[in-house]
Amino acid sequence: MKTNATFSTSSLSQIPRGIWALGLVSMFMDISSEMIHALLPVYLVTVLGTSTLTVGVIEGIAEATANVTKVFSGALSDWLGKRKLLAVIGYGLAAFTKPVFPLASTVAWLVAARFLDRVGKGIRDAPRDALVADIAPADLRGASFGLRQSLDTVGAFLGPLAAIGLMLLTSDDFRFVFWIAVPPAFIAFGLMVFGVEEPLRHKEETRPRLRLSDVKRLSGPFWAVVAVAAILTLARFSEAFLVLRSRNVGLPLALVPTVMVVMNIVYALAAYPAGLLSDKLGREGVLAVGIGFLIVADLILALGQTIPLVMVGVVFWGLHMGFTQGLLAALVADTAPPELRGTAFGIFNLIAGLVLLAASMIAGALWDVYGPMATFLAGAAFTVVALTGFLLLHFGSTAKPEPP
Numbered sequence: 001m002k003t004n005a006t007f008s009t010s011s012l013s014q015i016p017r018g019i020w021a022l023g024l025v026s027m028f029m030d031i032s033s034e035m036i037h038a039l040l041p042v043y044l045v046t047v048l049g050t051s052t053l054t055v056g057v058i059e060g061i062a063e064a065t066a067n068v069t070k071v072f073s074g075a076l077s078d079w080l081g082k083r084k085l086l087a088v089i090g091y092g093l094a095a096f097t098k099p100v101f102p103l104a105s106t107v108a109w110l111v112a113a114r115f116l117d118r119v120g121k122g123i124r125d126a127p128r129d130a131l132v133a134d135i136a137p138a139d140l141r142g143a144s145f146g147l148r149q150s151l152d153t154v155g156a157f158l159g160p161l162a163a164i165g166l167m168l169l170t171s172d173d174f175r176f177v178f179w180i181a182v183p184p185a186f187i188a189f190g191l192m193v194f195g196v197e198e199p200l201r202h203k204e205e206t207r208p209r210l211r212l213s214d215v216k217r218l219s220g221p222f223w224a225v226v227a228v229a230a231i232l233t234l235a236r237f238s239e240a241f242l243v244l245r246s247r248n249v250g251l252p253l254a255l256v257p258t259v260m261v262v263m264n265i266v267y268a269l270a271a272y273p274a275g276l277l278s279d280k281l282g283r284e285g286v287l288a289v290g291i292g293f294l295i296v297a298d299l300i301l302a303l304g305q306t307i308p309l310v311m312v313g314v315v316f317w318g319l320h321m322g323f324t325q326g327l328l329a330a331l332v333a334d335t336a337p338p339e340l341r342g343t344a345f346g347i348f349n350l351i352a353g354l355v356l357l358a359a360s361m362i363a364g365a366l367w368d369v370y371g372p373m374a375t376f377l378a379g380a381a382f383t384v385v386a387l388t389g390f391l392l393l394h395f396g397s398t399a400k401p402e403p404p
Contacts, residue, residue, distance in 0.1 A: 015136070015144055016137075019136060019147060026152035026155065027155035028184045028191065029095075029185055030156045030158075032095075035181035036178055036181050039167070041240040041243050042244075043174050044107065045244075046253070054107075055240055056238065058111055059360045062115060066118035068350055068353055069119055070345065070350060071346035072346065074346025078342040078343050083198065084197075086123055087124045090123030090127075091120065091189045091192045093119060094117050101113050102176075125345070129145075129333075129341075132333075142275035142277075142278040149275070153267040153271060157260065157261045157265045162177075164255060168254050219335055226347070226351055228386055231385055232382075235379040235380070236294060236320070238360045241363055242260075242263065242314055244372070251307055262311055266314075266319055266322065271321075278327050283334070288391065289323055290327065291324065294317070294379075297315075298377070298379040298380035299376070300312055301314075301317075301372075302376035
């Protein structure tokens with residue numbers, strides 16, 4: 001036990017400062033975003049009177065927008081060789097959009113704010129992930145992605161936790177909570193501007209030509225990662241449905257953000273160890289366990305009719321996220337040429353975004369017509385398909401991290 005703890009601490013100390021800085025940027029932006037997003041589905045349904053299907057469409061369009069944007073920002077970051085510039089623009093757009101949420105008085109304004117916020121996410125995410133891959137040592141790539149994801153997820157549970165306290169203190173004043181969410185977004189923007197340095201090799205590289213034919217250079221193992229992730233995304237629809245499920249079984253309105261707190265605490269605790277394990281034991285085994293966790297989560301959320309059971313399902317959902325999201329990013333970095341990592345992350349997220357749009361619409365329609373059980377049982381079925389496809393593809397043996 002001592003040896004494992006020492007090894008883990010040693011690995012953390014070897015992770016470059018730039019990875020820590022990017023993780024803190026993600027943490028503060030997620031504090032801001034999750035304070036809003038933990039309440040937004042309930043705000044739309046209970047205050048503005050929208051349907052669950054509408055929530056699904058809004059969430060699907062928002063996330064799809066982010067992921068479609070990523071393919072262009074990722075390719076542009078390869079061409080420019082300046083990933084930080086695009087990340088700064090993306091974080092800046094997200095920060096300056098945050099005040100729209102408390103000011104919005106109609107669904108249309110909220111849709112516009114959510115859209116612009118996600119455009120900012122789309123601009124920043126692929127260059128940021130490529131920056132992590134560029135900065136991280138090859139033998140600590142899984143741990144580096146896991147650490148950034150863990151810090152990101154710390155923000156993702158601190159945000160809803162703050163939302164819970166503020167909702168209790170203000171007698172469910174949604175707009176006040178939305179206002180308090182604004183400052184952390186600007187802290188993240190400032191850290192990105194002043195706390196992150198572009199790797200020197202990108203400043204010195206000759207700028208490559210931006211060509212569509214470069215996509216052909218992405219390998220079979222990369223496309224296998226994309227295929228499995230796409231099927232998995234059909235099962236991992238918007239987390240707004242976790243919030244709605246908790247409300248469905250009777251969780252008080254002010255405590256609804258507890259769902260995101262629980263899910264993200266588990267996610268944050270699992271992401272770094274999962275990444276570290278994948279560096280030592282291989283990505284495929286750890287990822288298969290993570291996919292299995294989602295099957296368990298969907299079944300519990302489908303069949304559970306009490307608050308404690310739904311929370312158990314949320315815990316397994318968080319375990320799934322911790323054991324898959326950082327690993328999928330590491331696999332993209334493993335299987336893409338270094339000079340095309342931005343493009344690879346962009347394509348990966350584009351396909352995931354388009355699938356997420358369909359998944360959220362399907363989930364919302366199933367919920368409205370057949371109820372929440374149908375939504376989560378369908379998620380379990382898609383997860384079984386993803387796990388089966390993953391085991392059949394056997395891409396793990398050809399997706400080893402490249403030598404330093």
